[in-house]
Amino acid sequence: SAETGIDGWLRYARLPQAATHHDILPARIIALNDSQSSPVRTAGIELQQGIDGIFGKQCGVSHGGWVAGSHESGIVLVGTLSQFESAGGNIGQLPKLEEDGFWLNINDSGTYIVGQNERGALYGTFEYLSMLAQGNMTQVSYASNPDAPIRWINQWDNLQAGGTHGSVERGYAGPSIFFANGSVKEDLTRATQYARLLASIKVNAVVVNNVNANETILTEPVMDGLARIADVFRPYGVQLGISLYFASPEALGDLDTFDPLNASVIEWWHDKTDQLYQKIPDMAGFLVKANSEGQPGPLTYNRTLADGANLFAKAVQPHGGVVMFRAFVYDSTSLNQTLDWRADRANAAVEFFDGLDGKFDDNVIIQIKYGPIDFQVREPTSPLFAHLQQTSSAIELQISQEYLGQQCHLVYLPPLWKTVLDFDLREDNQPSLVRNIISGERFGRRLGGYAGVANVGTNQTWLGSHLAMSNLYAFGRLAWDPTTDPVSMLQDWTRLTFGFDPTVLKTITDMSMESWPTYENYTGNLGIQTLTDILYAHYGPNPASQDGNPWGQWTRADSDTIGMDRTIENGTRFAGQYPPEVASRYDNIETTPDNLLLWFHHVPYTQRLKSGKTVIQHFYDAHYSGSANAQTYAPRWQELAGKIDDQRFDETLFRLKYQAGHSLVWRDAVNNFYFNLSQIPDEAGRVENH
Ligand code: GCU
Numbered sequence: 001s002a003e004t005g006i007d008g009w010l011r012y013a014r015l016p017q018a019a020t021h022h023d024i025l026p027a028r029i030i031a032l033n034d035s036q037s038s039p040v041r042t043a044g045i046e047l048q049q050g051i052d053g054i055f056g057k058q059c060g061v062s063h064g065g066w067v068a069g070s071h072e073s074g075i076v077l078v079g080t081l082s083q084f085e086s087a088g089g090n091i092g093q094l095p096k097l098e099e100d101g102f103w104l105n106i107n108d109s110g111t112y113i114v115g116q117n118e119r120g121a122l123y124g125t126f127e128y129l130s131m132l133a134q135g136n137m138t139q140v141s142y143a144s145n146p147d148a149p150i151r152w153i154n155q156w157d158n159l160q161a162g163g164t165h166g167s168v169e170r171g172y173a174g175p176s177i178f179f180a181n182g183s184v185k186e187d188l189t190r191a192t193q194y195a196r197l198l199a200s201i202k203v204n205a206v207v208v209n210n211v212n213a214n215e216t217i218l219t220e221p222v223m224d225g226l227a228r229i230a231d232v233f234r235p236y237g238v239q240l241g242i243s244l245y246f247a248s249p250e251a252l253g254d255l256d257t258f259d260p261l262n263a264s265v266i267e268w269w270h271d272k273t274d275q276l277y278q279k280i281p282d283m284a285g286f287l288v289k290a291n292s293e294g295q296p297g298p299l300t301y302n303r304t305l306a307d308g309a310n311l312f313a314k315a316v317q318p319h320g321g322v323v324m325f326r327a328f329v330y331d332s333t334s335l336n337q338t339l340d341w342r343a344d345r346a347n348a349a350v351e352f353f354d355g356l357d358g359k360f361d362d363n364v365i366i367q368i369k370y371g372p373i374d375f376q377v378r379e380p381t382s383p384l385f386a387h388l389q390q391t392s393s394a395i396e397l398q399i400s401q402e403y404l405g406q407q408c409h410l411v412y413l414p415p416l417w418k419t420v421l422d423f424d425l426r427e428d429n430q431p432s433l434v435r436n437i438i439s440g441e442r443f444g445r446r447l448g449g450y451a452g453v454a455n456v457g458t459n460q461t462w463l464g465s466h467l468a469m470s471n472l473y474a475f476g477r478l479a480w481d482p483t484t485d486p487v488s489m490l491q492d493w494t495r496l497t498f499g500f501d502p503t504v505l506k507t508i509t510d511m512s513m514e515s516w517p518t519y520e521n522y523t524g525n526l527g528i529q530t531l532t533d534i535l536y537a538h539y540g541p542n543p544a545s546q547d548g549n550p551w552g553q554w555t556r557a558d559s560d561t562i563g564m565d566r567t568i569e570n571g572t573r574f575a576g577q578y579p580p581e582v583a584s585r586y587d588n589i590e591t592t593p594d595n596l597l598l599w600f601h602h603v604p605y606t607q608r609l610k611s612g613k614t615v616i617q618h619f620y621d622a623h624y625s626g627s628a629n630a631q632t633y634a635p636r637w638q639e640l641a642g643k644i645d646d647q648r649f650d651e652t653l654f655r656l657k658y659q660a661g662h663s664l665v666w667r668d669a670v671n672n673f674y675f676n677l678s679q680i681p682d683e684a685g686r687v688e689n690h
Contacts, residue, residue, distance in 0.1 A: 003646075008469050009469070016500065022055060025055055025059075026111055031047075032080070040121050042235045050133070077110060077111070078114075080118055097143055100123065100145075101120050101144060104142060118237060119199075148440065148449030152452070155168070159183065170455055172406045173462060174464070183222055184222060188229060188232045195238045202479070207284075208242060213242075215248040218252065230280040239283065241284040246290045254268060257301075259303065288312060306356045308325070309323055323363060324365050330352075332345075334550070336550070337548060345551070365393060367396050370417065381423040381434055385434050392446065393448055410465075410515045410656065414490070426579050450475070466652050503640060507640060511636060518630055526594060529555065534551055559679070561602055620686065623670055624684075627666065627667040634660055637649075
């Protein structure tokens with residue numbers, strides 16, 4: 001399975017000169033819990049497999065028999081703080097551990113992995129194995145604690161195969177690993193393997209069904225199936241969450257209303273929730289998309305979004321669950337581009353949540369997409385992060401490359417994500433980095449964190465592309481520690497996935513780090529959004545599709561001008577949704593960075609950028625340079641022949657060749673479109689009338 005990619009970065013491939021390390025490796029594994037669903041037991045099994053795979057050394061696993069203070073070298077011991085203490089370990093010497101955190105100590109007397117809880121013990125184990133698999137045999141001693149408690153994956157899986165988007169909405173790797181024919185699959189092998197991958201990157205929950213949910217997730221057979229998924233997740237410390245359809249009480253035929261303040265509706269949801277928790281006592285909670293893109297919600301009954309969220313929050317509260325309530329709320333029918341210069345979908349989230357801060361129950365987390373529109377190649381940070389101060393929030397990132405080439409194009413996403421995570425909103429003129437808001441630190445919140453839309457499928461590569469897996473890996477790493485360097489985690493992933501050849505490492509690093517700017521160059525520049533077709537598949541170039549529809553991803557391009565005027569006086573006033581320092585920066589064309597110029601300002605094509613070029617010439621040049629760079633990927637990959645197994649070499653080469661061709665389609669489609677519209681010639685004479 002090394003070649004198929006099914007083990008991802010957990011291949012435990014044999015290290016060069018493995019046998020020379022046998023002396024300093026543990027000879028005995030002690031996992032301090034033996035019960036079937038225990039992550040500590042899983043840790044023991046992983047250690048055994050890992051040490052065997054990486055070094056060819058067989059170790060036995062026992063679940064006790066450790067004599068504290070015996071200085072028995074050659075052991076690796078794993079357990080929780082309390083298990084360690086009961087076994088006679090001295091926890092007084094340990095640094096402070098937070099929930100899910102761990103202590104990793106490798107010294108002459110053995111290796112000690114102590115988790116704050118079982119999940120933490122497993123995380124520490126995977127971290128130790130990651131070191132070994134990368135040939136790192138150093139002695140270390142440190143505690144590692146999560147930056148945020150919410151580190152969730154969202155899967156947009158439908159229960160029923162078919163439909164416009166197949167069985168995983170915006171998924172590009174085949175049908176669901178969880179569902180088939182309206183119910184949970186019998187064979188959950190892939191779900192188990194997925195949980196293993198996710199535990200190794202410290203993800204602690206997965207919402208398994210589509211945010212565009214329907215009521216069938218709450219039928220008895222499906223709920224029983226969900227309990228089976230939770231059973232295979234549990235040994236990996238991964239909790240299960242589900243998306244809910246707001247109108248379920250009515251849709252299932254039980255009630256004739258779904259008004260969140262109606263007593264029978266409240267009772268109905270409490271009953272359903274209790275049933276779920278009876279089957280899945282450790283369920284993580286609910287994810288809710290309401291009143292967006294035609295979905296029903298509390299606004300259907302003139303109730304507030306807080307009334308809607310709190311309905312579920314109160315139901316899960318006694319069980320310790322949380323509600324992830326999505327901020328992606330907008331009305332895709334009311335926006336009129338022609339009649340209303342001030343209309344702007346980007347304004348929707350802050351407007352819908354206006355006045356609600358502090359009105360949400362304590363176990364509600366508002367899940368906010370990184371930008372105000374929808375996973376575009378470049379967006380400014382969502383201003384909503386600054387507005388929620390008495391409400392917990394989480395960022396929603398998309399690992400699935402919906403607008404970013406659908407895994408047919410190489411785009412390594414952490415550099416994009418970092419532009420938002422590291423963005424300083426300057427609330428109250430104080431440092432207010434997004435990552436410190438969602439960690440709970442900036443506004444003193446208990447909850448918060450990260451949701452990554454992964455949309456893996458049954459394809460053996462999980463995401464449909466071997467190289468795309470660096471994005472899933474990096475999501476987990478950033479959710480644990482958002483200050484992690486994008487290059488260093490990419491290189492960890494590369495060594496774990498492809499081994500140690502220095503040319504392989506350099507080529508994958510260079511191509512990946514170039515890939516986002518390259519993709520931006522040959523798609524949408526200067527903050528104009530991705531220019532992807534937005535009416536059908538969200539794939540391929542279609543600049544014309546952006547305008548003249550109620551979806552609100554407008555560019556307002558005409559023969560002389562382009563860009564959305566989002567200034568406060570003349571435009572949609574979106575810039576004014578930011579705290580004052582940021583608002584004035586974006587409101588003023590002089591202080592708006594070139595890469596967001598057309599997001600905030602409506603300008604002539606001849607407008608000069610800070611670079612000295614005109615907008616239109618920048619478009620032409622960027623499309624040529626971006627697609628030219630995409631042409632170099634396949635030949636650079638070809639240099640790796642023989643350094644990577646044939647299957648993964650060939651499958652990746654196929655995609656890179658496709659990308660080279662498709663980048664030319666992009667280049668010419670976009671350049672011709674704006675040339676035809678503006679009739680402004682390319683200074684270099686490449687774009688002309690056909
Ligand atoms: C995008 C995406 C939809 C999805 C929606 C959401 O618009 O194309 O498929 O349902 O976002 O995040 O709710």
